[in-house]
Structure formats: structure tokens, C-alpha cells
Amino acid sequence: ATPRPTPSRVSSHWRLSKAAHSGTVFQRPGPRGRPGGWASGLRWALVAAAVVAGILLASCLLCTVRCCRRGRRRKRPRDKQAVVPGTTELTTTTHLVQPELGNVASGPGGAQQWGRLQLSLEYDSGSQEIRVGLKQAADLRPGAPGGTAHPYARLSLSPDAGRVHETKVHRGTLCPAFEETCSFHVPPVELPRTTLRVLLLDHRRLSQHRPLGALSLPLGSVDLQHVLELWRPLGPPAAAEPEQTEELCFSLHYVPGSGRLTVVVLEARGLSPVLADPYVKIQLMLNQRKWKRRKTSARKGTATPYFNEAFTFLVPFSQIQSVDLVLAVWAQGPQLRAEPVGKVLLGARASGQPLQHWADMLAQARRPVAQWHRLQPAREVDQALALQSRLRLPLPGF
Numbered sequence: 001a002t003p004r005p006t007p008s009r010v011s012s013h014w015r016l017s018k019a020a021h022s023g024t025v026f027q028r029p030g031p032r033g034r035p036g037g038w039a040s041g042l043r044w045a046l047v048a049a050a051v052v053a054g055i056l057l058a059s060c061l062l063c064t065v066r067c068c069r070r071g072r073r074r075k076r077p078r079d080k081q082a083v084v085p086g087t088t089e090l091t092t093t094t095h096l097v098q099p100e101l102g103n104v105a106s107g108p109g110g111a112q113q114w115g116r117l118q119l120s121l122e123y124d125s126g127s128q129e130i131r132v133g134l135k136q137a138a139d140l141r142p143g144a145p146g147g148t149a150h151p152y153a154r155l156s157l158s159p160d161a162g163r164v165h166e167t168k169v170h171r172g173t174l175c176p177a178f179e180e181t182c183s184f185h186v187p188p189v190e191l192p193r194t195t196l197r198v199l200l201l202d203h204r205r206l207s208q209h210r211p212l213g214a215l216s217l218p219l220g221s222v223d224l225q226h227v228l229e230l231w232r233p234l235g236p237p238a239a240a241e242p243e244q245t246e247e248l249c250f251s252l253h254y255v256p257g258s259g260r261l262t263v264v265v266l267e268a269r270g271l272s273p274v275l276a277d278p279y280v281k282i283q284l285m286l287n288q289r290k291w292k293r294r295k296t297s298a299r300k301g302t303a304t305p306y307f308n309e310a311f312t313f314l315v316p317f318s319q320i321q322s323v324d325l326v327l328a329v330w331a332q333g334p335q336l337r338a339e340p341v342g343k344v345l346l347g348a349r350a351s352g353q354p355l356q357h358w359a360d361m362l363a364q365a366r367r368p369v370a371q372w373h374r375l376q377p378a379r380e381v382d383q384a385l386a387l388q389s390r391l392r393l394p395l396p397g398f
Helices: 007-022 036-079 101-106 318-321 352-362 378-384
Strands: 116-124 129-138 153-160 165-167 176-183 195-202 209-220 228-233 248-255 260-271 276-286 289-295 306-314 323-332 338-347 368-375
Touching: 007 129, 036 153, 036 318, 101 368, 116 195, 116 368, 129 260, 153 352, 176 209, 248 323, 248 338, 248 352, 276 306, 318 323, 323 378, 338 352, 338 378
Parallel strands: none
Antiparallel strands: 116 129, 116 228, 129 176, 153 165, 153 195, 195 209, 248 260, 248 368, 260 306, 276 289, 276 323, 323 338
């Protein structure tokens, strides 16, 4: 007797016969009840995507290799040319013998190496004064590649280098915009032999300032009948005149809450060996009137005295913008009497480095700010303060 089919076989045969009568196509179920065609299609899609990605990667690598080979082939003929047999000279390309124009401008000592300076000149024949307007500088040379500078300018006239004007310090820039004007008294007969000297320096608080560039402009070579505004290239700083060596170092410290202004006189340098017993006078003025004064003890037998003495003044915060601070170095001259060596004016009416030092003191409250300052002639500081110098009477026996 034939064996009877199991229920699973009977159900499968019944499904096949029913599908054949109805005209539908039977699809065998895949694992976990999913259709087998969907899984195979997904695998083919992943394989196709991998093939396309491999082709794109291979083509990119091939293009990179070809570009590198072409670049090497182009550079080789420019470096050297082949030597023709029978010739004794080796011919080279012109760019190896003569550099390009851009390299010449940026080479050592080139005009663009030290930057440019824009200034204006105007001569007033009535007052016999020449007004020098320092506009801006561009493309200054940094101390290190990719670095910056804190430039300021120092203007003077030669051969009369008595008066010197310094601009404000501009921090963190190689293209400072000065926008400052100063005047110098020059008679018309002295204009042809007068030279305007501009020295740009990199400001450093406790070390020697680094020269950035120099400009020497003979006034006899320009037409001063009209207002001139011109750009001039800066020269190497080695051609600049040396700095004045008489300097004073001190620190400022102001506490707005208590109104305590502390001045610490540190040291001086570059004083003349002829002078003896140098000391420093500190004078505080309010509304152009002498208010308070102090002085250090004298240092004997040295041209670089070290003081390190502190002085405290009580200045309310409401009056800090109305006071002027004057530090003066005094010493005994050849006539055995005390005379001022030079002065430094600080406050809202100051200019150049002293004004910058005063602004830094106000900006950095409760923190002492130390800096070196070049001594100015006492008469110039007195004129800036509208003070009259004392009349010196002749002493008997001198």
C-alpha cells in the first residue's frame, strides 16, 4: 500500500495545484518568512556600489600620479639645458642669472623691505614754521616671520636736532595710521640745508627699541609753496641717526577705589659723566598749578644711578584726568649748582610714549606698569605746561 502523505506535503501539493488553476506564480519563502528575491537584490546593490567606489578611487590615484609626473617633466628643462657636444660653455636660463622684478623689490635693502611712509608738508612763511603731518605707514618689517610690531615715529630736523616729536604707539600692527601733526621753526634762509628725519621704532617696555626704518627728506628738494602730500619709501635703519641715550625708567600704579597713585623711580642711564650727584624730582600738577612734589636721594659717582624709591600721591578718580605728572632728572653741573638734565611729562596733555604709558596705567588698574622714557629738554616740557622758567641770576665768582 502506498504511504499517505504527511500534512505538510498535502498542504504544499494543495497550494501548488491551487496556484496552477488560478494562474499565479508561486514564490518560495526565504529565511525568516522574507522573500528570497529582496535579499539577493540588496546584495547585488552593495556589490555594485563597492565596484563603483573602487573605480572612482583608482581613477583619482591615477590622475594624481600623472599630474606629479607632468610637473617633474616641466621643471627639469627649466633648471638646466643640455650641453651641445663640441661647445665649452654651459648655457643657463635667464631666470637663474637675473632674478625677477618682484624678488629685487623684496630683497635685502629693497624699498619695500622696510615699508613706505605717507606724510604731508606745509610751510607758513609768516610764522616761519613747517608743519609736518604724519599720515600712515605701510608694509613695515616685523621682527620675526609672521610676527607683528608696536610702531611709533620720531621726527626731527637736522642740523638742528634740538626738538624731537614722537607719535603715539600703535600696538600690534604693521600698517599704523598716525594722523598726527607737528611744527618746527625754520627760517626761509635755512630751508635749503635742512633735512627732515623720520625714524620708525618698535616699542618695547624694558629693552632697547628696535628700529623699523628711516626716512631722510631734504627740504630743499621739494616745492614748499603748496601743501604737499606724498609717499616715500623707508630706508634701512642702519642709516638712521643713533638714539639719545639719556633715559629714565619708572613704574606707575593707580588704584581707582582709594585714589592712590604710586610712582616708583627705578634707574637712569646715559647721563653725562660731567654731571655729579644725580637725583629725580617728582612733581604733581593740578589744573596747571603745582600741587605736590617729592624727590629721591642723590646718587654719587655714577652715570647710571639706581634709585628704586617709591612715592605715593592721593589723587581722586574724578581728578585723574586733570593732573600732570612731571619727572625731572637733576644733577650738579660744572658750575657746582643743580641744573635739570631732562624731564618727562605724563598725563592727558602728554604725547607719544608718555601718553601711552599713562593710558596703560589707567587701563591696567591695580597693576604697576614700568617703562623706559627718553628725557626731553626741560624748556620744551615747561612750554608744554605753560610754565615760566626761573630767572637765573649770576653768582659772584662765576
